[in-house]
Amino acid sequence: MADGRPWRSVELFSGGGGMALGLARAGFEHRFLIDWNTHACATLRANRGMEWPIRQDDVRAVRWRHMGLDVDLVAGGPPCQPFSIGGKHAGHLDPRDMWPEAIRAVRELRPRAFLFENVAGLARPAFRGYLRWVLRSLADPDVEILPDEAPPDCPGVGEYQVRWFLLDAADFGAPQRRRRVFIAGVRRSLGVTLEAPTPTHSRDRLLWDQWIDGAYWARHGLRVAGREPPRDQIAAVERLSRHALAPPGRPWRTVRDAISDLGPPNGVNGHVFQPGARAYPGHTGSRLDEPAKTIKAGDHGVPGGENMVVLDDGSMRYFTVREAARLQGFPDDWAFAGSWTESMRQIGNAVPIQLAEAMGRWLRGALDRAARIDAVPVR
Structure with missing residues (x-):
């Protein structure tokens, strides 16, 4: 805790609430969440509207300096489409690239720490130059450089110590294989070192x-x-x-671990059968006794033949909304606003809650250590 109070956070691109839930479980108190999507904001308000200040808006319209927020953490998952393997691969030339807005939030709010998530594609060789630009810009947010002027790695330079990691959600307790890039930073003045998070x-x-x-x-x-x-x-x-x-350590959690107690789709609480599932090369569904393949959003909620489960008798069907939510770590009382398509899009875009909580606890540990260092009297 900072000065006897909870660690306070702001989250950009909150979506359906995966990272927000994980960070809340890790001990962060949300002071402001923002997303532009109508259905995602309706989901957040329906589930946590009495606890979390939620704003539906374009982050580019927010003037952080004028909001009077004193926060310890800025977090979020900038839109991944510019860097997704399944996207157009336009990177920073894609108008949906919001990394400059994440950097601006850090520049204007000056938090003790930040934590951002994106697709594994951001670490591909094609985008390594842009990744270096993001890291360098977050390390010293007052120094503005153009993305096309990709700087060399400068790990010892800047106001913030910045680390990035390519992590698999299954290694941190999610019943799903989901590889994601996490970028974390803490103020160098706090006097702590960010070590790599340890899989569980x-x-x-x-x-x-x-x-x-x-x-x-x-x-x-x-x-x-x-x-x-x-x-x-x-x-x-x-x-x-x-x-x-x-x-x-613990075993990877499997699809059977996550959903077996739900039984067959019964039409209750999002556990509704959706017809049309079919297998084709490269899209063969998830085995029951392994972590699920990556739950994806797609342009229409469920991309192609993905997001399917292969049952014990060899048949397959789409995961129901409730099953997909379980695979992302959402509690059963978490209701998603919108149609099946919109619900699956929110789930597919979410950060697995188990992974968000693990990273939140890891980063909170660094902040706690810094608070203890700060509390030691100087002799």
Whole structure:
């Protein structure tokens, strides 16, 4: 806590609330959330409108200096379409690129720390120059440089110590494979160092629990007899079988872990069957006993043959809204505003709550350490 009060935050591009929920669970108190999308803001208001100040607006219209906000953290997920593998790959030339607005918010609010999330595509070689520009601009937000003038890496320069990481949500407890870039920073004057966040879950531990000691199947009341690992897991299982002890940490969470208690779609609380699912090359759905493939938003809510589950009998169907929400970590009482398409778009665009909470706790740990350092009297 800062001066005996909770750590206070502002969030840009809040969407359906994934990062906001995760950061709140990590101990941050939201003082302002903004998003331009009507349905996303309706979702936020329906679920947390009594607790969180929510504004529907274009971030470019916000004058942060004039708002009188004293915040510890600026967070958010700038639109990912300019850098998405499935997009037009226009990068900073795409009018939807909002990284300059994230940087401006840091420049005008001067928080103790910031945390931003984006698609893994931002780390591709095609965008590495722009990523360097983002990092350098966040490190010293008063020094304005053009994106086309991509500077060299200058890790020791600027007001903020900045780190970036490519993380998989499954490694932090989400029942979904979702690789994302996180960019974090803290003021150098706080005197703390940002170490890499430590994963808490692993594929090796899941395979051990499934194929070495059978604890996974027992937990679900299923028989292990007659089951064999999929072909793409055999080598890893053979390697693990040569070890005497289970791998440390927790197992990756699977689709079955996340949704099995819901049962078949029953039309209640977003658990509604949606027809039309079909498999085709590259779009074969998610296995029940692995983390889901990345839940995607797409232009029409569900892109192509993605966002499907392969059931025990080999049939497949779309994940229901409630199942997809579970895979992103949303609680069952979190209601999404809008149609099935709009709900799935909000879910697909969200930061998995487990990952947002893990990163929030990691960054809060740095702020807590800084507060303790600041509290030590000078002799």
